[in-house]
Amino acid sequence: MGIEKSPEQLIKAGLTAFKQKHYGRAIAIFQGLRQDKAIAMGYRLKAQMGLIRTYEAQGDAAKAKQLCQSLLQSKSQSIRQWGQQTLNRLSVDDISKGPLEQAGHPAGEEMSTASSGFVPLEQPAAMPKASIPKGSVDESPASIDVSSSEELENSSAVFEDKTDLSTGASSSTIEASAEHKSLSKNDELAANGASLFHYQTLNSPQTTQVDAAQTSVQTDGTEDSHEPVVSSLRPETEVAPEQQSPKNGRQRSSDKAPNGPDTWPVGGRLNQLKSLGKIGMGRLWLAQIFTLGLFFWVVRGLVQLVLWGIRSYFQFLDQLLPLHLRLSPLLWEPHTWTVIVGFGVLVLASPWLWGFCLSSGRRLSLQQLQEFSPEAVELFQRFCAKRRWQQPTIDLLPTEIPLIFSYGWCPRYGHLVISQGLLDDLAPDEIAALMIYEMSHWSKWDWVFFSAHGLLLQGLHRAYWFFARWGEARPMLLRAAAGVLSTLSYGVFWLLVKVGATLSRIRVPYRDRTAAEITGNPNGLIRGMAKLARAMEQAITAQGYTPPLLESLELMLPVAATNAISVDHLAWGMLNPLRHGLSIHQGHPPLGDRLYTLGAYARHWRLKPSLDISRFRAGYGKRSLSAQDWSTLILWGGLWSGLCLGFGIALLMWVVGAIAAALNIEFLSWLYRDRSVLLSMPLIVAATVQLLRINLFFPEIASSLPINAAKLENWQKDTQLTPLNSLPLKINGTLTGRPALANWLGQEWRLKTHLGSLKLHYISYGGVLSNFLGPSPWLNQSLQVTGWFRRGHYAWVDIQHLRTEDNQIKTARYPIWSAIVSFVPLVYGVWLLMSGG
Numbered sequence: 001m002g003i004e005k006s007p008e009q010l011i012k013a014g015l016t017a018f019k020q021k022h023y024g025r026a027i028a029i030f031q032g033l034r035q036d037k038a039i040a041m042g043y044r045l046k047a048q049m050g051l052i053r054t055y056e057a058q059g060d061a062a063k064a065k066q067l068c069q070s071l072l073q074s075k076s077q078s079i080r081q082w083g084q085q086t087l088n089r090l091s092v093d094d095i096s097k098g099p100l101e102q103a104g105h106p107a108g109e110e111m112s113t114a115s116s117g118f119v120p121l122e123q124p125a126a127m128p129k130a131s132i133p134k135g136s137v138d139e140s141p142a143s144i145d146v147s148s149s150e151e152l153e154n155s156s157a158v159f160e161d162k163t164d165l166s167t168g169a170s171s172s173t174i175e176a177s178a179e180h181k182s183l184s185k186n187d188e189l190a191a192n193g194a195s196l197f198h199y200q201t202l203n204s205p206q207t208t209q210v211d212a213a214q215t216s217v218q219t220d221g222t223e224d225s226h227e228p229v230v231s232s233l234r235p236e237t238e239v240a241p242e243q244q245s246p247k248n249g250r251q252r253s254s255d256k257a258p259n260g261p262d263t264w265p266v267g268g269r270l271n272q273l274k275s276l277g278k279i280g281m282g283r284l285w286l287a288q289i290f291t292l293g294l295f296f297w298v299v300r301g302l303v304q305l306v307l308w309g310i311r312s313y314f315q316f317l318d319q320l321l322p323l324h325l326r327l328s329p330l331l332w333e334p335h336t337w338t339v340i341v342g343f344g345v346l347v348l349a350s351p352w353l354w355g356f357c358l359s360s361g362r363r364l365s366l367q368q369l370q371e372f373s374p375e376a377v378e379l380f381q382r383f384c385a386k387r388r389w390q391q392p393t394i395d396l397l398p399t400e401i402p403l404i405f406s407y408g409w410c411p412r413y414g415h416l417v418i419s420q421g422l423l424d425d426l427a428p429d430e431i432a433a434l435m436i437y438e439m440s441h442w443s444k445w446d447w448v449f450f451s452a453h454g455l456l457l458q459g460l461h462r463a464y465w466f467f468a469r470w471g472e473a474r475p476m477l478l479r480a481a482a483g484v485l486s487t488l489s490y491g492v493f494w495l496l497v498k499v500g501a502t503l504s505r506i507r508v509p510y511r512d513r514t515a516a517e518i519t520g521n522p523n524g525l526i527r528g529m530a531k532l533a534r535a536m537e538q539a540i541t542a543q544g545y546t547p548p549l550l551e552s553l554e555l556m557l558p559v560a561a562t563n564a565i566s567v568d569h570l571a572w573g574m575l576n577p578l579r580h581g582l583s584i585h586q587g588h589p590p591l592g593d594r595l596y597t598l599g600a601y602a603r604h605w606r607l608k609p610s611l612d613i614s615r616f617r618a619g620y621g622k623r624s625l626s627a628q629d630w631s632t633l634i635l636w637g638g639l640w641s642g643l644c645l646g647f648g649i650a651l652l653m654w655v656v657g658a659i660a661a662a663l664n665i666e667f668l669s670w671l672y673r674d675r676s677v678l679l680s681m682p683l684i685v686a687a688t689v690q691l692l693r694i695n696l697f698f699p700e701i702a703s704s705l706p707i708n709a710a711k712l713e714n715w716q717k718d719t720q721l722t723p724l725n726s727l728p729l730k731i732n733g734t735l736t737g738r739p740a741l742a743n744w745l746g747q748e749w750r751l752k753t754h755l756g757s758l759k760l761h762y763i764s765y766g767g768v769l770s771n772f773l774g775p776s777p778w779l780n781q782s783l784q785v786t787g788w789f790r791r792g793h794y795a796w797v798d799i800q801h802l803r804t805e806d807n808q809i810k811t812a813r814y815p816i817w818s819a820i821v822s823f824v825p826l827v828y829g830v831w832l833l834m835s836g837g
Contacts, residue, residue, distance in 0.1 A: 006542070007040070007043040030048070045074070048070070049082070051064075064086075065090050072084060261527055267610035291499065291503040295500070304335065311331045347448060357458050363394070374428065379432050380432075392408070393415045396420060402419055402421040403422060404434050404435070404532075404558060405417050406439065409451060422532070427524075432519065434525070437512070440518060444507070453500050453555070457493060457555070462548075467482045468739060468741040501555065504588065512594060525598050526602075526610045536561035537563050541750075544752070544780070562591045572791065573596075576722070582633075599611050639686045646683065657674075676833055680833035683825040690818060690821060691819070694822070696724055697726055698798070705728055726790065729785070729788065732782065733752050733758070735750075735752075735802075736780060746763065749799075760796065762812050783802055787812070798814055
């Protein structure tokens with residue numbers, strides 16, 4: 001399911017079409033935005049300015065002039081000035097002249113020009129060479145691209161809206177400040193005959209929001225084809241942030257949060273590559289062996305379960321109707337070799353099967369990649385040449401969600417998959433770092449495993465969504481059948497995700513370390529990962545639920561979606577002593593912990609870090625867990641931790657019984673002879689742990705609880721919270737989630753608020769299997785949520801009540817079902833113990 005485009009995204013799409021000289025498409029997008037009265041005036045004016053530039057590029061001076069005339073009526077002095085300057089240029093110069101002639105240069109002068117009309121002028125003779133920013137002519141277009149959301153957002157401040165979209169400053173204040181700051185600079189440039197779009201003006205710290213508004217349509221950010229390849233062995237110095245902006249300047253405006261990844265400094269990088277020393281691979285090997293064995297056991301169990309169902313159905317049919325069916329002996333076989341051979345075939349065929357699954361993608365040549373990141377091409381070629389690998393295929397996915405992953409069973413048949421969103425939103429060194437991160441583990445067996453494992457997940461997830469969508473408009477009987485098949489597909493998908501989660505999580509630190517050593521740029525990895533996680537979270541918020549592509553590829557992606565608004569939001573993953581234990585069922589470690597470790601690599605190499613974590617460093621450190629910490633982990637684990645603890649207790653009792661039997665101590669020797677102890681104790685202990693945590697997890701919420709959404713942001717930053725800190729919360733927002741048939745198990749409910757999207761957990765009277773009776777009818781409605789806020793690997797709310805605007809109420813039944821889940825194993829365990837064995 002696609003994401004409905006916002007006005008900001010449509011502006012970017014129009015600018016992309018303009019850069020690619022698809023003028024018809026650009027005009028259609030800008031014209032539609034300009035005529036849409038439902039959107040803000042700032043976006044409509046941006047679209048009008050885009051139309052002017054597009055018509056100018058087409059040679060249609062009449063339409064461009066007509067649109068400029070309407071800008072002269074704007075209340076904003078800056079907009080009127082831009083419109084008048086453009087109109088004067090159109091009137092005096094023939095619009096068919098090249099950009100150099102319009103800027104006052106001879107037509108034959110050999111200079112690099114962007115298709116938008118951007119002219120990087122020659123350096124004035126009086127200007128010292130040292131004053132030119134690094135990469136001047138080559139890199140400046142990337143920093144001033146019209147599609148940059150920073151300039152787009154800032155340019156909205158001088159449109160007819162009364163307040164600055166990003167700072168809240170009044171438009172009159174902005175205009176006065178802009179006019180005061182720009183007079184001297186513009187006069188100086190005019191005296192030298194320089195264009196107002198000179199790179200030095202645009203990259204100057206004195207550039208105002210008016211400058212951004214003026215340039216937001218005058219430039220299109222087309223890359224200079226003569227941009228030099230950026231060496232991966234750069235000096236250990238900090239680079240200006242504008243020099244590391246995405247090559248086409250596209251960045252989502254919502255990324256531009258204070259202290260967000262886009263505001264972090266670029267930091268330093270190594271001049272000569274250095275090693276971080278050897279590291280033991282034993283943990284990774286154990287994880288690979290454990291996961292492979294668990295995967296085989298689970299898949300064989302699923303196969304046997306399916307065969308048992310088929311066998312039971314035919315046996316029942318044979319009893320009901322005397323058909324005298326002769327069932328195949330294969331229905332009783334364990335199918336051990338079937339699973340082993342089938343998985344081997346899947347591994348070998350994975351490159352071609354993945355190509356079928358990603359049929360919407362296309363090949364990305366190194367020449368095309370160089371337009372976005374010359375450094376990525378250089379590192380890619382050097383990485384392959386050093387290992388004597390044939391250069392693998394790079395595939396491009398046409399999605400705005402930033403994604404990168406890889407598949408194959410040897411480098412020769414390896415494929416590196418990159419999305420258009422990643423190329424558009426990340427800086428060149430970030431793209432290079434993430435590409436090497438993906439390729440750094442191609443010599444390990446985990447890459448081969450996840451190539452085949454991921455294919456199974458793709459098939460199951462696509463079946464889940466196919467049945468869910470197919471059944472939406474069907475009659476009731478077919479709809480119910482589609483819902484059952486969709487739910488079963490998702491159940492198997494979820495189980496196989498959990499099987500691979502341990503290996504996926506354990507391999508991540510090895511890959512981070514290797515990528516940092518190969519690139520010498522841990523700061524590029526820090527920024528790239530943070531932007532990637534934040535962009536995924538934005539995609540989820542925009543769609544209202546996790547896009548299918550994101551969920552199905554979760555274990556193959558470098559990061560998981562995280563609300564990386566600022567360093568403070570990542571601090572829980574750095575400082576909470578239980579962060580690893582609370583993430584044991586996740587496919588990725590906490591992002592904050594990963595970024596802190598990469599920052600430690602940078603500090604080890606004496607590089608200036610991108611991530612300022614100096615205030616957190618005192619609280620970071622590996623310490624032994626206290627008794628209270630272990631108690632928290634056991635109670636949080638509920639039944640699962642109770643089963644493990646109970647099995648340990650049963651094993652201890654069995655050993656004591658064995659010793660007593662050897663010493664002829666009769667009153668204890670029964671513990672050794674009675675095997676029911678081994679079966680009953682795990683169930684009894686698991687039920688006890690589950691019962692003990694009910695009151696801690698679900699304390700009573702006062703009916704007089706006021707709306708306390710203001711506390712939510714502080715709770716998300718609190719580094720000491722755990723899921724047992726059940727904080728009462730009442731908050732208003734819009735309910736979002738998956739369509740009805742895709743949400744029968746309550747897979748994903750979210751509350752969209754002014755602070756972002758908050759995950760909700762809900763369980764109805766009939767338990768998980770009856771969640772299709774839940775809040776689906778209230779989808780996309782405004783309502784009030786009352787429940788318990790929890791902070792673990794991610795933040796979520798266990799719902800107590802949902803209340804709509806017309807006072808309809810739905811109540812979740814978490815305490816009741818927690819008690820039921822406790823009593824069932826408790827009763828069965830006691831019965832086993834009493835019956836003996």
